[in-house]
Amino acid sequence: MSSVGEARVHEAEWKGKGVTLDQVLDQLTRLRLELVEPAPHDYNLPHARNSVMNLVAVAGDAELVRRAAATGEELGAQHPSRTIIIHPVAGGASNIDASVRTHAHNLLAGVPIQYEEIRLEVRGDPANYLYSLVEPFLLPDVRTHLWWLGTPLWESETFREVLPHADTLVVDSGHFERPYASFLALARAEDTMHEPQAVADFQWSRLKPWREAIAQVFAPSDRRVFLRGVKSIELDYTGRDRGNRVRAALLAGWLIRSLRLRLRNVVGEGDDRAKAIYRYPGGGEVLVSERSVDDGKTGPGRVGGVRIEAAADGRRCRLELARDPDELERAVLSLQIDGASVLRHDVRLYLATAPDSVLMSDVLMWGRRDPVYLSSMTAAAGFLSAFD
Amino acid sequence: MTEVLVNPLAEGMHEYRATEPCVMVIFGASGDLASRKLLPSIYNLVRQSLLPAGFTVIGAAKDEFTRASFRKHADEAIRQHSRTQPVEEPVLKSFLDSLDYVQVEFESPTGFHALKKKLDEVDKKRQTGGNRMFYCATPPPTYGLIARQLKDNELQAGPGWHRIVVEKPFGTDLRSARALNSELAHAFDEKSIFRIDHYLGKETVQNILAFRFANLIFEPVWNAQYVDSVQITVAEELGVENRGAYYDHAGALRDIIQNHALQLLTLVAMEAPVAFEAGAVRDEKVKVLRAIGPLEGEDVDRRTVRGQYTAGWIKGERAPGYREEPNVDESSQTETYAALKLSVDNWRWAGVPFYVRTGKRLPKRATEIRIRFKLPPHLTFGREASKELHPNAITLRIQPEEGISLRFGAKIPTAGLRIGSVNMDFLYMSAFLTEAPDAYERLLVDCMLGDATLFARIDEVEAAWTLVDPIDRRWAEGKPPLAFYEAGSWGPREADAMVAADGHGRQWHRP
Numbered sequence: 059m060s061s062v063g064e065a066r067v068h069e070a071e072w073k074g075k076g077v078t079l080d081q082v083l084d085q086l087t088r089l090r091l092e093l094v095e096p097a098p099h100d101y102n103l104p105h106a107r108n109s110v111m112n113l114v115a116v117a118g119d120a121e122l123v124r125r126a127a128a129t130g131e132e133l134g135a136q137h138p139s140r141t142i143i144i145h146p147v148a149g150g151a152s153n154i155d156a157s158v159r160t161h162a163h164n165l166l167a168g169v170p171i172q173y174e175e176i177r178l179e180v181r182g183d184p185a186n187y188l189y190s191l192v193e194p195f196l197l198p199d200v201r202t203h204l205w206w207l208g209t210p211l212w213e214s215e216t217f218r219e220v221l222p223h224a225d226t227l228v229v230d231s232g233h234f235e236r237p238y239a240s241f242l243a244l245a246r247a248e249d250t251m252h253e254p255q256a257v258a259d260f261q262w263s264r265l266k267p268w269r270e271a272i273a274q275v276f277a278p279s280d281r282r283v284f285l286r287g288v289k290s291i292e293l294d295y296t297g298r299d300r301g302n303r304v305r306a307a308l309l310a311g312w313l314i315r316s317l318r319l320r321l322r323n324v325v326g327e328g329d330d331r332a333k334a335i336y337r338y339p340g341g342g343e344v345l346v347s348e349r350s351v352d353d354g355k356t357g358p359g360r361v362g363g364v365r366i367e368a369a370a371d372g373r374r375c376r377l378e379l380a381r382d383p384d385e386l387e388r389a390v391l392s393l394q395i396d397g398a399s400v401l402r403h404d405v406r407l408y409l410a411t412a413p414d415s416v417l418m419s420d421v422l423m424w425g426r427r428d429p430v431y432l433s434s435m436t437a438a439a440g441f442l443s444a445f446d
Numbered sequence: 447m448t449e450v451l452v453n454p455l456a457e458g459m460h461e462y463r464a465t466e467p468c469v470m471v472i473f474g475a476s477g478d479l480a481s482r483k484l485l486p487s488i489y490n491l492v493r494q495s496l497l498p499a500g501f502t503v504i505g506a507a508k509d510e511f512t513r514a515s516f517r518k519h520a521d522e523a524i525r526q527h528s529r530t531q532p533v534e535e536p537v538l539k540s541f542l543d544s545l546d547y548v549q550v551e552f553e554s555p556t557g558f559h560a561l562k563k564k565l566d567e568v569d570k571k572r573q574t575g576g577n578r579m580f581y582c583a584t585p586p587p588t589y590g591l592i593a594r595q596l597k598d599n600e601l602q603a604g605p606g607w608h609r610i611v612v613e614k615p616f617g618t619d620l621r622s623a624r625a626l627n628s629e630l631a632h633a634f635d636e637k638s639i640f641r642i643d644h645y646l647g648k649e650t651v652q653n654i655l656a657f658r659f660a661n662l663i664f665e666p667v668w669n670a671q672y673v674d675s676v677q678i679t680v681a682e683e684l685g686v687e688n689r690g691a692y693y694d695h696a697g698a699l700r701d702i703i704q705n706h707a708l709q710l711l712t713l714v715a716m717e718a719p720v721a722f723e724a725g726a727v728r729d730e731k732v733k734v735l736r737a738i739g740p741l742e743g744e745d746v747d748r749r750t751v752r753g754q755y756t757a758g759w760i761k762g763e764r765a766p767g768y769r770e771e772p773n774v775d776e777s778s779q780t781e782t783y784a785a786l787k788l789s790v791d792n793w794r795w796a797g798v799p800f801y802v803r804t805g806k807r808l809p810k811r812a813t814e815i816r817i818r819f820k821l822p823p824h825l826t827f828g829r830e831a832s833k834e835l836h837p838n839a840i841t842l843r844i845q846p847e848e849g850i851s852l853r854f855g856a857k858i859p860t861a862g863l864r865i866g867s868v869n870m871d872f873l874y875m876s877a878f879l880t881e882a883p884d885a886y887e888r889l890l891v892d893c894m895l896g897d898a899t900l901f902a903r904i905d906e907v908e909a910a911w912t913l914v915d916p917i918d919r920r921w922a923e924g925k926p927p928l929a930f931y932e933a934g935s936w937g938p939r940e941a942d943a944m945v946a947a948d949g950h951g952r953q954w955h956r957p
Contacts, residue, residue, distance in 0.1 A: 110877055137876050171876055270495050273455035277498055278466050278575060282451035316454040388536065391499065400573050401499050404540050408495065423878070430458030 068093050073157040082156045083194055086176065089160040093172070109172070111422070112202040113141045114192050114224065120145075122207040125414055127175060129205075132415035134161065134173025142195050144188055145179045146216070152182030154191075188220040201225040203258070203422060209235045212243035221247065225255060228421060231308065231435075232261035232359070237301040238442060245439035248432060258421035262431050264409045265309050266420070268361065268379065271391050271405040272313075275377055281395075286338070287370035288317060290345040294380075297358025298330055303348050303442065306361045310346055311438025312430070313366075319344055327445045334444050346441065353383035363389075379405065386410045465894040467500030468577035468606075469568050471561065473592055474584035475505025475516070475547070479613065481523035483644075484583055487886040489524045492541045493534060494883075496891060500572040506550040506561055516547035529884055544572075552584070552591050558599040565601065576606025579893055586615060590629030597633035611640040611893055614705050615696070616902065619918065620911035627904050640893045641902040645706045647885030647892075650848040650874060652900070654713045654815070655722070657842065657850060664840070665718075667819065669794045674837060675948075677801045677816040677955055678710050681808040683760060685933070686782075690773030698784040699752070699921070702804040704914045705902075706813075708735065710844070711800055712906075714815055715790050724898040728906060735909035739789040746920040751929055751941040753783030755807040758933030765807055765933035779928055781921065782806040785941040787948075801945055803954070807933035812957035813844035827865055834858070834866040841955070848874035848882075 070089040074081060113133070115126035123145050130141030156179070162172040176195055184191060196202055204224035211217045221227060227247070234240035248257050276282050291313050295306040313319075319336035322343065326333050330350035337343050351362045363380035375395050382388040387410045393401040409417065470488070472480050491497050505516050521542055525533055548564050550557030569576055580596060582589050589612045595601075602608040610630065617623025630639050645651055658665060667673070680702050686693040693701065712731040719726035741749055757767040769776050783805035790800060819838040832855075839853040850872045858864040875882070892900055929938035936942075936954065945952050 267495060269455070270459060271499075273453060273459060274498050276453045276455055278573075279451065282453055285451070285454060313455075316457065318454070393499075403499050404536075406493075406495065406534075406537060406540075408493075428458060 067161070067163045069159070069161050071157065071159045073155075075155045077154055077156050079154070079191065079194055082154075082158060082176065082178070086158050086160075086174070086195070089158055090174070093160055093162050109138045109140055109197050109200055111137070111139050111200050112196045113139060113205060113418075114196075114202060115141060115143045115205045115207060116188065116210075116220075117143055117145050117207045119208075123177065126205065126207060127177070129414040129418055130175055131161075131173065132413070133418060134171070134175075135163075136171065138172045140174045140176070140195065140197055142192055143175065143177045144191060145177070146185035146188070147179060147181045148185070150181040152184055153180075154184060155179040186216050188216055189223050192220070193223070203228055205229075205418070208233075209240050210243075210247070212240070212247060217247075221251070222255075226258050226422065227251070227255070228258045228260075228418065230260035230417075232264060232305050234304070237304040237359070241304045241307070241435075242439050242443060245435055248435065253427060256427040257432065257435075258428075259308075259431065259435075260414070260417040260421060261305055261308060262428075262434075263417050263420040264407075264412075265305075265312070265361070266409055267405060267407045268309055268364065268389075269312060271379055271389070272364070272366070272377065275391070275393055275401070281375070283370045284368035284373075284375040285317060287342065288344050288366060288368040290347070290365075290367045292345075292365045293348045294351045294362030294364070295348055296351060296353060296356055296360045296362055298350050298352075299358070300332070300445070302350070302359040303332060304438075305359055306348050306364075307438040307442050308434060309361055309364060310348065310441055311436070312434040314346065314437040314441065315430070315433040317344070319346075321440060321444055324444050332441075332445050334441060355383045356381070356386060360386075381407065465498050465501075465891060466577055467498045467572065467574045468579055468894055469502045469504060469565055469572075469574050470579045470581060470890075471504045471506055471565070472581045472583055473506050473550070473552070473588070474582065476507045476509040476511065476519065477583055479583040480505070481519075482527050483886050484581065484890075485520050485523050486528040487884055487890060489528055489533070489538060489541050490530060490884065491887050491890065493530065493537045496887075500574050502544050502546065502568050502572055502574060504561070504564060504568070505545065505547040506557070508549070508551055510549060511547045513545070513547050517542045517545050520545055552588050552595065555595060555599055558595045558601060562599055562601050569606075574606070576604050576608075577894075578602070578606065578608045579611065580609070581611045582613065586613070586617075586626070590626060593630050593633040602633055602638075607638070607896065608634070609638045609640055609893055609896070610634050611642055614641070614643050614902075615700060616641050616705075616907045617911065618696070618700060620908060620915050623907050623911050627907075636904060637896075637898065639904075640898060641904075641907065642889055642893075643705050643709060643902055644885040644889065645709055645844075646900040646902075647887075647889040648844060649882045649885075649888075650842070650844045651710070651713065653848075653850075653874070654710075654842055655727075658714075659718050668817075670796050670798045672819055673795075673798050674818045674820045674950060675799045675801060675952055676711075676714060677814075677818070678707055678714070678803070679812065679814050679816075679955070679957055680707050680710075680804040681810065681812045681936075681957060682804070682806045683808060683811045685755070685765060685768070685807050686771050686774065688772070690771050693782075694774050694778055694780050697752075697780045698782055698804050698806070699914060699918055703784050703786065703802060704910050707802045707804055708910045708913070709902075710813075710815055711738075711788070711790075711802060714817070714842075715795055715800070717794070722899065724901075724903075727899050728903045732903070732905050732909055733792075734790060735906060735913065737790050737792045737795075738913055739791045740913060740916060741786070741788070742916045743920070746917050747926045749787040749944070750917055750921075750926065751783070751785040751938060751944055752781035752921055752926065753785075753805065753929040753931050753938035753941065754778070754780065755782050755805075755933045756930050758807070758935065760807065760809065760934040767933070768807075779924070781928065783808075783929075783931060783937050783941070785937065785944060786917070787944060799948060801954070803937065803941060805931075805937050808936055809934055810957070811846065814955075814957050815842040815844070816840070816955045817842075818952070818955075827863055831863050832865045834864065836867045837951075839955075843957075850874075 072085040117123040117126045126143045157177045159175045203226040205228040293306040322335045322337045333347040366377045368375045379391045387407045389405045548561045712734040715734045716730040719730045785803040788800040817840045835855045841851040852870045855865045856868045858866045929940040931938040
């Protein structure tokens with residue numbers, strides 16, 4: 059833990075190959091006790107029951123295991139918690155290799171924090187029964203977040219079996235393999251979940267600065283009337299394949315659901331463009347389109363910009379929010395009303411390049427179902443599937 | 447009637463509260479408060495994207511700054527005092543680019559004319575719609591003067607909203623508080639006057655209400671039937687620093703008890719408001735202040751202690767006595783410590799003492815509220831087995847190490863039956879996956895939104911002065927005599943004796 063002086067850190071670790079889960083549990087209990095034994099009446103020692111969450115990470119390869127461990131550790135620097143990392147390995151004879159690490163430190167103010175990490179590399183049949191592997195390690199009375207790194211095995215029994223036991227399914231729809239199909243699968247998976255279960259998506263967080271900046275433009279009450287007269291919504295995405303439309307589609311989905319638009323018909327689709335007509339409940343058509351752009355710098359699949367045109371009460375409005383191709387975290391927002399420039403300022407896309415731990419904190423901050431995300435995702439899936 | 451359209455795009459944005467574009471004018475922009483608190487807080491709001499596009503800050507003070515030199519001043523202040531470090535250069539640059547400055551002598555209309563011109567320019571250029579927040583980061587005697595100049599020069603007129611923010615102290619006694627309010631009310635209506643006591647912006651202070659009114663299990667025992675006593679401690683490790691001249695006229699009673707300490711008391715003792723909104727919350731707080739039994743005459747001698755620190759040692763370093771501090775009268779009678787035993791005379795709290803204390807040069811900085819409960823009516827396990835059992839207690843720690851502790855009895859793991867006391871702790875900073883905003887950040891946004899829930903209303907201020915004034919007058923007569931305590935101790939012995947004299951094993955809780 060780089061931010062904490064060694065004098066305030068206690069650590070203990072155990073590793074075993076070909077072990078049983080009982081052995082792992084025994085070692086976890088032993089290590090937890092070992093941390094508090096040196097001075098059992100010292101107030102400053104960690105209070106393991108202060109844990110705030112169980113983070114269950116399913117990581118399909120060594121690199122993802124490393125990412126999960128780093129994220130758990132970074133969260134654990136401030137938040138007492140337990141991270142259970144499962145690395146399922148397909149095929150082979152049944153076997154579990156495990157490690158347990160307990161880490162405790164006092165923050166500068168003396169606040170004790172304890173973090174525990176359990177890693178299980180699982181082969182053979184046990185890999186198909188993730189819930190049975192995870193359940194014995196779950197701390198009671200705190201939420202359990204299932205973080206499926208990479209692309210969840212949507213159709214597998216393993217995924218279907220473990221999902222009902224998680225309070226939150228954490229994914230990153232911005233980095234799915236086969237993003238188009240996976241995004242629709244995520245929407246279907248969400249359909250099977252019930253309150254208080256929630257889906258939390260890193261990509262939704264990355265879009266937060268975009269959403270905030272656009273929403274803020276309409277904070278002054280005299281501009282809100284334009285939201286009843288939107289004529290077109292156009293989004294740019296980088297790359298050409300239709301899979302690259304997914305991240306921008308989530309932003310489009312948010313606008314579609316916020317304006318209560320309904321799909322009327324598809325206008326056209328090509329490799330570089332998708333267009334559909336939507337309609338307000340009371341009439342009034344809106345052209346929603348995604349356009350491929352190639353800035354040659356930011357890589358495929360990123361949101362490049364959004365333009366909204368509207369007219370109401372005899373006035374016209376044009377909003378543009380465009381990412382700076384040279385700076386991933388910067389965009390320029392401009393607003394014209396009746397052709398006159400009303401606003402022009404920089405927007406910081408502050409989560410665009412954030413590490414997993416920051417995004418995890420952001421998506422778990424509220425720890426509950428986000429109906430706006432869910433309806434945006436549904437609307438985005440509707441937009442994408444309209445072109446199937 | 448005009449239909450008010452909602453902004454559907456703002457739905458579900460939990461951290462974001464849609465404020466309209468506005469201009470914030472900081473009077474006293476070159477001073478300590480602006481440098482240490484306001485400018486860094488605004489920078490952090492910008493960093494979190496919590497301010498609207500077009501938001502603009504104009505510094506206004508006597509100093510001869512140019513726009514460039516004021517930006518340089520702000521740059522240095524933010525780098526030094528921002529709670530988030532290191533500063534994010536693009537954010538800081540963007541914020542500094544929006545800063546402007548106007549030289550203003552508060553006594554003269556000339557600077558206010560220039561300010562008006564500048565505000566009109568900003569409205570046109572940055573679409574701020576005439577919305578203005580005037581923040582008086584200036585000495586209290588200037589508040590009335592600034593308000594008058596704003597009115598005389600029509601800076602608080604025209605389209606948009608216009609609000610004035612003033613910092614505590616709100617007067618030095620009831621009379622001056624009323625005079626100040628009269629001056630402010632001449633230029634602004636009450637709902638546009640925001641009296642800021644930054645204590646109320648602290649997350650943990652607001653959490654007192656959440657703890658009490660969002661949980662069913664505590665409220666049923668939160669009354670005289672179960673509570674033995676309540677202690678409120680606002681302890682400061684520092685001395686008067688460079689505030690000797692001010693402090694020697696103010697003292698602990700006016701500086702802390704009249705505002706911070708009584709605010710905490712109201713939150714602990716108030717009834718549940720019907721909603722967390724300005725009118726309902728402040729109505730309940732005022733009821734508590736009016737229910738506090740007034741201390742007058744000899745009651746003051748018995749139920750208050752005033753103290754002053756002498757030289758001592760804190761954290762291994764020598765601390766000078768109060769009378770040795772710069773700009774302090776060498777025979778000063780000003781109290782640096784105040785302890786009061788108050789009563790809240792209503793059905794809920796009849797007979798429960800509220801011990802309130804504050805002091806400078808105490809061993810550490812700590813603010814806490816401790817609710818001490820009564821012992822069970824019958825000791826089932828016998829007196830011997832319960833020797834190590836203390837009454838249940840809930841401690842609400844406001845700062846530092848913000849959190850809540852619950853003390854309860856548990857069986858000590860030995861062969862026999864012995865009951866001891868254990869603590870269960872909730873640590874605010876580690877329980878949530880989000881950073882807590884600074885109090886000023888929260889309050890600035892509240893002011894832009896026009897939400898006055900966490901600001902003091904005039905009747906609260908007047909009720910607090912009504913309580914404090916008779917104590918202050920008695921103390922000015924030298925009654926009770928000034929007690930002395932060593933810097934680094936927890937206050938005068940007289941304060942310990944006042945609590946102990948009430949029996950029931952009561953004593954000050956060491957934070």
